[in-house]
Amino acid sequence: MKLLALKLCNFRPFYGEHSLTLAKSDERNITVIHGNNGSGKTALLNAFTWALYEKFTAALASPEQLVNRRAIAEAKVDKPVPCWVEVSFEHDGKQYRVKRECRAYRKKDGSVEQAKSELMMQFVGDDGRWTFLPSSQMPEDVITRILPKSLHQYFFFDGERIENITRTDNRSEIAEATKKLLGVEVLDRAIKHLTTARKTLEEELEGIGDAETQSLLAQKRKLEQEAEQLQDRQLEIDQELEHQTTRRQQLRQKQLELTEVEGLQMQLNTLEEQEREIREKIQQSKKTLKRAISNRGYIVFLPKVATEFRSLIREREERGELPADIKQKFVQDLLDRQKCICGTELHEGSTACTSVKSWLERSGLSEVESATYRIEARVNELESQIDDFWQEVDREQASINHNKGTLERIQDDLEDIRDQLRHSPREDIRELQKRLDEVDAAIDRLTTEKGANQEKIANLELQAGRLGKQLKESRSNEKRQKLAVKRIEAAQEAIDRLKLVKENRDEVFRKQLEQQIEELYGQISFKAYLPRLSDRYELSLVEVAGKQDVLVGASTGENQILSLSFIGSVIERVRQWSKAGLVMGPDSSTFPVVMDSPFGNLDEIYRRQVARLVPLLANQLVVMASQTQWRGEVEQEMQPRIGREYVLTFNSPKSDCEEASIKRYGQVYPLVRQSPNEFEYTEILEVERQDG
Amino acid sequence: MAKKISSDAVHEPINSASPEVRQIIQRVLEIEKDRLDKNERSPINDEILKIIKEAIQ
Numbered sequence: 001m002k003l004l005a006l007k008l009c010n011f012r013p014f015y016g017e018h019s020l021t022l023a024k025s026d027e028r029n030i031t032v033i034h035g036n037n038g039s040g041k042t043a044l045l046n047a048f049t050w051a052l053y054e055k056f057t058a059a060l061a062s063p064e065q066l067v068n069r070r071a072i073a074e075a076k077v078d079k080p081v082p083c084w085v086e087v088s089f090e091h092d093g094k095q096y097r098v099k100r101e102c103r104a105y106r107k108k109d110g111s112v113e114q115a116k117s118e119l120m121m122q123f124v125g126d127d128g129r130w131t132f133l134p135s136s137q138m139p140e141d142v143i144t145r146i147l148p149k150s151l152h153q154y155f156f157f158d159g160e161r162i163e164n165i166t167r168t169d170n171r172s173e174i175a176e177a178t179k180k181l182l183g184v185e186v187l188d189r190a191i192k193h194l195t196t197a198r199k200t201l202e203e204e205l206e207g208i209g210d211a212e213t214q215s216l217l218a219q220k221r222k223l224e225q226e227a228e229q230l231q232d233r234q235l236e237i238d239q240e241l242e243h244q245t246t247r248r249q250q251l252r253q254k255q256l257e258l259t260e261v262e263g264l265q266m267q268l269n270t271l272e273e274q275e276r277e278i279r280e281k282i283q284q285s286k287k288t289l290k291r292a293i294s295n296r297g298y299i300v301f302l303p304k305v306a307t308e309f310r311s312l313i314r315e316r317e318e319r320g321e322l323p324a325d326i327k328q329k330f331v332q333d334l335l336d337r338q339k340c341i342c343g344t345e346l347h348e349g350s351t352a353c354t355s356v357k358s359w360l361e362r363s364g365l366s367e368v369e370s371a372t373y374r375i376e377a378r379v380n381e382l383e384s385q386i387d388d389f390w391q392e393v394d395r396e397q398a399s400i401n402h403n404k405g406t407l408e409r410i411q412d413d414l415e416d417i418r419d420q421l422r423h424s425p426r427e428d429i430r431e432l433q434k435r436l437d438e439v440d441a442a443i444d445r446l447t448t449e450k451g452a453n454q455e456k457i458a459n460l461e462l463q464a465g466r467l468g469k470q471l472k473e474s475r476s477n478e479k480r481q482k483l484a485v486k487r488i489e490a491a492q493e494a495i496d497r498l499k500l501v502k503e504n505r506d507e508v509f510r511k512q513l514e515q516q517i518e519e520l521y522g523q524i525s526f527k528a529y530l531p532r533l534s535d536r537y538e539l540s541l542v543e544v545a546g547k548q549d550v551l552v553g554a555s556t557g558e559n560q561i562l563s564l565s566f567i568g569s570v571i572e573r574v575r576q577w578s579k580a581g582l583v584m585g586p587d588s589s590t591f592p593v594v595m596d597s598p599f600g601n602l603d604e605i606y607r608r609q610v611a612r613l614v615p616l617l618a619n620q621l622v623v624m625a626s627q628t629q630w631r632g633e634v635e636q637e638m639q640p641r642i643g644r645e646y647v648l649t650f651n652s653p654k655s656d657c658e659e660a661s662i663k664r665y666g667q668v669y670p671l672v673r674q675s676p677n678e679f680e681y682t683e684i685l686e687v688e689r690q691d692g
Numbered sequence: 693m694a695k696k697i698s699s700d701a702v703h704e705p706i707n708s709a710s711p712e713v714r715q716i717i718q719r720v721l722e723i724e725k726d727r728l729d730k731n732e733r734s735p736i737n738d739e740i741l742k743i744i745k746e747a748i749q
Contacts, residue, residue: 190717190724197740487748493709494716500705508702 001147002620003048003592004088004095010068011050011085012043013650015681022622023643024090030615030641033624033684034662035648036671040682041624042158044648045596049156051085051100053149054117059158059596067104067114070679075106091146091590095124098139147591154567155591159598163559166539166566178513178537178570187502191495198491205484212474213481220467227460230453237450241443248439255421255432264417271414278407282400289396296389299382306379313372328367331359468492509577510537516569517562520617524561524609529554531562539566557602564610567593568617593618597629604633611637627662627671645687651675665690712747719743 007019023031035041042059049055056063067083075081084101102117121139125131133139140149147155154165165174206217256265334356338346346353421433471485514533521531529541529552541554541562554562571591578589593614599607611634615621623638647662647669660671664687675681706717720740727736 186721186724189727190720193724193736193740194716194720196737197744200737200741201744483748487744490713490716490748491744493713494720497705497709497713497717501703504702504705 001592002090002590003594003622004090005086006044006047006088007086008047008084010071010081010083011047011066012068013040013680013682014043014684015068015070015679018684020646020684020686021644022620024620025643026619028641028643029618029620030638031620031622031644031646032630032638032642033622033646033648034630034664034669034671034687035624035626035682036650036660037626039648039650039671041596041626041648043682044624045156045158045594047085048087048594049152050117051087051098052143052147053152054100054119055149055152057153057156057158057596058161064114065112066102067112068681070677070681072104072106072112073679075104077108078105080105096142097122097130098143154570156594157567158596159560160596162563163556165563166559174537174539174566184502184505187498187505191498191502194491194495194498198488198495201484201488201491205481205488208478208484209481210474210478213471213485216467216471216474220464220471223460223464223467227457227464230457230460234450234453234457237446237453241446241450244439244443244446248436248443251432251436251439255429255436258426258429258432264420268414268417271410271417275407275410275414278403278410282403282407285396285400285403289393289400292389292392292396296385299386299389302379302382302386306383309375309379313376316372328360331356335360509573510535513569513573516573517565520565520568520572520613521562524565524606524613525558526605527558529558531565557606560599560602561606561610564614568613571617571619590619592620592622594622596624598623598625599629599634607631608633608637615641627660642689645689647671647685647687649673649683649685651679651681651683653678653680715747716744719747 002024003022004024005019005021007017008014009017020031020033023029033041033044042057046056046060046063049057050066067081071081071083080103082101082103084099086097086099088095088097090096099120099122100117101120103115105113105115107113119139121133121142122130123133133142143149157165202217202221206214209217255268258265334340335346335353338353340346340352340356344352346356418433418437421429422437424430424433468489472489474485510533514531517531517533517539521529529543532540532542534540539562541552541558543552571593574591575589595614598614599610602610615638621641625634645664647664649670650672651674652672653675655674657672657674659673661668662671663669667688669685669687706714709717720743723736723739723743
């Protein structure tokens with residue numbers, strides 16, 4: 001999506017119609033909009049999100065009041081006041097116009113009634129004319145295909161609150177959004193629809209199959225149904241778990257707010273964080289242990305075989321077969337020359353020749369010899385690793401035991417604190433802890449059920465797979481039946497292979513995305529923290545202590561950088577993957593970033609780095625900035641890439657309003673000025689740029 | 693053992709399939725992508741059945 005223009009009419013502080021053309025060339029891809037606080041920068045950001053997604057950012061005050069007050073005040077009673085935003089954009093070589101409109105009415109009693117908004121979309125058709133979207137298609141669907149609604153907050157955001165993206169409680173949200181952007185939907189749908197088709201084929205086979213086939217199919221279907229029911233239950237559990245986790249966070253937040261327990265709360269937080277870390281460490285150790293056993297576990301069983309092997313060698317040595325002291329080539333050379341080293345002629349058929357020839361067989365052992373000694377060296381080497389192996393196993397076991405001990409202590413301490421809260425003299429605290437206990441119990445129950453179901457599903461699928469094989473091997477000679485079985489088999493294979501592709505993509509995408517985030521984060525931050533993206537696409541910052549990753553409590557600034565690195569990396573990766581043809585889904589290789597109040601809490605160095613990197617990452621950047629945000633280093637870095645520039649002029653009805661202005665390219669533009677009437681409203685002035 | 697996959701290898705399960713299965717996968721993915729772009733939600737079982745039956749004869 002490349003943004004082309006924004007038009008507004010009576011939207012928030014913007015009275016009447018206004019329009020902005022946005023910079024879109026590759027070299028000059030920044031549009032800067034200067035404005036003082038309260039002049040409508042956030043409203044402009046929200047003009048995009050409202051028009052495209054009917055969404056507002058958290059920073060927008062009273063989002064229900066969309067229509068400009070002056071327009072309403074000037075309107076006749078019960079006559080509609082138009083309020084709309086139109087966003088023009090280009091996607092995949094096609095131009096689109098999206099217009100969201102809502103009407104407001106001033107009632108007799110002075111109240112305002114606002115109707116529900118309507119969305120219209122036009123595009124340039126094949127004939128080059130603007131055409132309305134056919135009624136069979138919803139504009140919302142078209143937009144979300146181009147830039148998914150669930151991802152809009154990563155492209156239209158408030159720079160001062162950007163760190164929220166990476167907050168712990170938003171982890172699952174960011175994970176889901178990332179997966180969506182990677183376009184797993186086509187694969188999911190293909191797998192789902194192929195499964196339905198396979199079932200239809202099985203039904204057809206049941207109609208024509210013999211008794212054995214029918215019985216096998218019936219059994220298979222029963223198992224699959226059972227597995228499906230469990231899968232459905234798993235989805236319910238996931239939803240319920242998400243709900244309980246959110247509830248838990250809310251309850252914990254309330255607990256934190258009760259100042260009386262603040263001391264305990266701090267301890268609780270610390271202990272819970274420690275609990276999480278220790279659990280992670282235990283998991284890590286278990287992983288290392290598993291890996292060691294599966295890769296090198298066999299070497300502990302080697303000594304017996306090695307002893308046998310050595311005794312074999314000794315026998316051969318005793319028989320004089322090893323070491324082989326004569327090489328085959330040497331004997332062959334003598335035979336070819338027909339002369340022994342002692343000078344005896346070796347004529348074919350002579351005793352001497354036969355005798356030398358017999359050496360050929362023995363000399364063949366030289367290959368056996370070198371192979372034997374190679375094996376011996378390897379056996380020795382492996383044997384020497386046995387100690388290392390046991391040492392590693394012992395070390396990890398000890399670490400697990402130690403951590404388990406620590407975990408127990410932490411859990412005891414946690415239980416103590418919770419007990420104190422349970423018996424607090426204050427009823428609200430007791431009640432809160434009771435509810436938290438209930439939530440914890442529910443989470444525990446659900447997690448256990450989920451694990452058990454997972455095992456059951458795997459087992460059912462295994463059994464169904466075996467029945468599928470039996471079907472394939474059934475001895476039916478009937479041609480039609482054979483063909484049907486073959487088709488079912490092909491459908492199943494297609495499903496299995498698509499599932500593998502899905503797994504592969506997940507793996508590759510996650511690794512590459514993590515690398516990209518790490519690289520970008522490293523370019524901006526001077527802290528030695530490393531961003532990590534978990535198997536579930538959850539983002540966190542860690543510090544490497546020894547061989548262990550330790551989660552860090554990053555500052556707001558660090559989290560802002562992490563969030564920006566994440567957004568930049570997603571954009572960059574999706575662009576690369578699209579080029580490589582790896583993204584199966586809508587083409588989404590061009591991304592705009594619309595950013596209000598950039599780099600609020602960052603230091604100068606960070607501001608400079610971010611100002612330099614963001615325009616390079618996003619294909620297009622729209623920045624709304626106050627004068628303090630548009631400080632030296634930001635301006636310096638962005639100036640060469642500015643393509644369009646606007647000033648929001650706020651008209652204040654206050655008689656004592658403090659006027660302000662901004663000077664650009666030698667010209668003064670008012671930021672705040674006295675309103676010519678009793679209304680406050682904002683106008684948009686385009687800056688005449690003189691730098692090309 | 694941890695899997696290490698290069699970008700090129702992502703689609704290996706499709707590329708290594710027999711020609712018939714590969715044909716099924718590619719044609720199904722094509723119509724799914726097409727439908728995704730057009731946002732069609734009508735049933736497509738018949739289309740997929742046709743693809744499978746045409747590939748395996």
